[in-house]
Amino acid sequence: MRIPQIFFALATCAGLAACGDTTGEQALLGGGAGAVGAAVLSADPLFGAAVGAAGNVLYCKTQNYCN
Template sequence: MQTIKALTLGAALLGLAACGDTVGERGIIGAGAGAATAAAVDGDLATGALVGAAGNVAYCNRYPSRC
């Protein structure tokens, strides 16, 4: 079970590397990665989605050349 959680967490974190072309895409990709991460660590899915969306949008706005 720990292996599945670790793999899910890793996949979710890699999802944050795929920023998207628009702010909406960035938010959706981040929300998905955040929700997946929250599910992997038994956290609140809505909070994970919100934090993931905000984090991905903020990161891509700060470092556009990395997205």
């Protein structure tokens, strides 16, 4: 049972590490990671996608890390 949890954790980290070059890519990648994380936690995937998209775009724009 431990292997799927470890695999999910690694996949989530890889998804969050990918910023994207444009604002659209950043929103898409963040939204995908947020939706998957919310689904695993039995929360609303649409809310998770919205939070993930906003969070990734905000982080990339304020830190100038992605562009």
